[in-house]
């Protein structure tokens with residue numbers, strides 16, 4: 001399908017991108033890797049009048065250690081994150097999950113920031129960032145603010161980034177020495193998770209168990225209280241609201257959440 005007509009402008013800096021957003025208001029959309037936005041435009045589910053292309057902003061493509069955190073530029077591509085030696089050593093869960101997104105073509109262009117701001121509950125990188133207890137750095141006309149990952153995903157495809165703002169950086173704790181686990185269930189290769197579970201440092205996040213990625217808080221509390229992995233994982237779907245579709249019933253999703261949580265926690269415990 002062919003998208004509706006739009007104007008295209010390439011931003012040369014973060015400041016220019018923000019000023020273009022301010023100029024065009026809700027007519028404008030940022031374009032990073034285009035792997036979520038362009039399909040929506042082809043289906044006419046998004047009809048922006050102006051695309052502000054930020055994909056060329058090299059200043060937002062980095063993975064570096066800063067004190068006890070790893071800072072990742074929002075425009076870092078999935079494959080860059082997956083192959084980053086810094087990410088592999090310091091935050092291996094995230095490096096691994098970046099390699100689980102789609103196929104090589106998607107990973108070559110898709111960005112960490114784009115995946116987070118798109119806010120699909122069935123996506124890999126948001127689940128990992130949530131499990132890691134990450135912080136998101138958002139820049140806008142009023143300056144820069146930070147948002148905890150737990151506050152970032154607001155609702156169905158809705159995040160804390162305003163129409164005149166841009167996600168510029170993602171910060172996650174250095175977890176290099178800690179065990180972690182990531183379990184993703186799909187019906188075919190290179191696909192979005194039907195359910196995924198990420199576990200690290202006593203935190204567990206789930207994909208596709210509600211309108212946003214979410215933390216399995218009952219499991220986390222049980223673990224903190226000394227429960228066994230099996231007992232804690234059995235609570236993974238508590239408080240969640242999975243939908244039923246052609247791929248899985250609600251009950252099957254709940255079963256997957258419990259099972260994948262158990263496996264992810266066992267991987268984390270094995271170190």
Ligand SMILES: Cc1cc2nc3c(=O)[nH]c(=O)nc-3n(C[C@H](O)[C@H](O)[C@H](O)COP(=O)(O)OP(=O)(O)OC[C@H]3O[C@@H](n4cnc5c(N)ncnc54)[C@H](O)[C@@H]3O)c2cc1C
Pocket residue numbers: 029030031032033034035036037038039074075100101102103106109110111112113114115116117118122123124125161165166167168190191192193
């Ligand atoms: C064939 C295919 C398979 C896929 N498989 C998977 C999969 O297995 N797992 C998975 O998780 N995802 C999958 N995806 C989705 C995809 O990986 C991500 O959603 C996508 O890469 C988003 O990043 P992007 O840079 O392409 O964002 P874009 O499509 O450019 O943008 C997405 C949205 O975010 C906004 N945006 C982008 N960057 C910023 C920013 N820095 N600040 C503010 N707003 C911003 C845009 O305006 C837009 O609304 C798949 C996609 C395709 C096409």
